[in-house]
């Protein structure tokens with residue numbers, strides 16, 4: 001299984017970027033850092049990333065509209081083939097377009113136990129409130145600042161005599177542990193065969209009278225009283241591919257689809273000559289609506305006539 005490709009956005013020191021990068025060097029880490037980009041060409045983290053052999057990109061945001069600047073960063077992420085984005089001390093509000101593009105695939109780390117203490121001057125606020133516990137959170141990025149579903153948190157005790165700096169330093173240790181772990185889990189949940197199968201199964205079995213059974217070593221979905229309409233293919237014939245096989249209209253459409261998008265579609269080994277099409281599920285960037293549409297179409301082509309007419 002290829003590793004997910006992560007772009008890390010920074011504005012300064014980049015110690016969380018370094019934590020993500022060094023964690024990614026473990027063989028079993030499901031992601032690699034393929035780009036470090038900054039909105040400040042002097043961000044110290046850039047020099048470290050470059051010295052570690054990671055491609056970098058820097059552009060000062062001054063003078064550019066938010067959406068314009070984000071489009072430049074987005075183009076770099078796309079050029080680097082990123083499928084996930086990690087914000088690591090990226091001190092910029094993001095445009096709605098950028099957030100929408102990466103929603104579900106973009107995470108941020110924040111040095112508080114969210115939803116408490118969003119924004120800046122977090123540690124000052126924790127101490128002023130006399131709190132005895134603080135910590136850090138990793139969350140999916142949504143349009144609201146420091147908002148979005150929390151994916152993981154670590155609690156850090158506030159010590160008597162803590163200053164904002166001493167508390168920040170201790171929380172930073174926790175951040176460096178938490179961030180790689182949560183990013184790895186997110187990436188895995190989006191690309192692991194088990195997670196992909198669970199999602200496909202949910203969609204396939206939601207179709208009328210759909211059932212599943214093993215067929216020639218692959219899990220197939222069929223319409224009761226009808227034929228198979230989909231197969232989940234995992235490393236079949238050791239091709240390393242996780243994909244969904246559905247019925248196209250024939251080999252002509254199959255060839256067209258592959259020609260138009262060779263990164264997404266492929267010709268499956270046994271069912272290829274019968275006009276089935278393989279859709280890769282392991283790119284880290286699945287369009288589930290598109291997959292659901294294919295399942296529905298394939299279901300219609302396989303269901304007994306009386307059922308294929310059903311409106312749903």
Ligand code: GAR
Nearest residue numbers: 012013014015016088089109110111
């Ligand atoms: C980290 O403490 C991170 O949690 C915080 O900035 C610091 C960046 O340090 N981020 C935020 O406050 C985001 N709202 P780093 O550059 O060494 O990773």
